[in-house]
Amino acid sequence: MHDYIKExxxxxxxHLLETKKTVRVIAKDFGVSKSTVHKDLTERLPTINPALAKxxxxxxxxxxxxxxxxxxxxTRKKYRxxxxx
Numbered sequence: 001m002h003d004y005i006k007e008x009x010x011x012x013x014x015h016l017l018e019t020k021k022t023v024r025v026i027a028k029d030f031g032v033s034k035s036t037v038h039k040d041l042t043e044r045l046p047t048i049n050p051a052l053a054k055x056x057x058x059x060x061x062x063x064x065x066x067x068x069x070x071x072x073x074x075t076r077k078k079y080r081x082x083x084x085x
Contacts, residue, residue, distance in 0.1 A: 001044065001047075001048075005040075005044065006044075006048055008030070008032075008040065009040040009041070009044045009045050009048055010045075010048065010049065010052070011030075012026060012030060012037055012040050012041065013040075013041060013045055013049070013052050013053070013055075013056045014052075015029065015030075016041065016056055016059055016060075017052075017055055017056065017059065020059060022063055023037045023038055023041070023060075023063070041053075041056050041060065042057075042060070
């Protein structure tokens with residue numbers, strides 16, 4: 001694995017732990033795809049830094065547990081905007 005990939009993976013993991021942002025938002029922040037962020041955090045990070053990977057996994061599990069709520073909020077907001085027009 002190239003050094004720049006290792007560095008990016010660690011930076012993304014630390015950013016996630018500091019901000020608790022979603023994978024989608026972090027992907028925009030770093031200018032990479034959601035798939036890249038997800039692969040960095042779930043596949044590459046455990047081989048680079050297992051302790052950091054454990055902390056990141058907890059945040060990702062939390063996001064996964066509330067995604068149905070976030071989806072509902074987005075849909076509600078979408079239809080509210082449409083009815084205002």
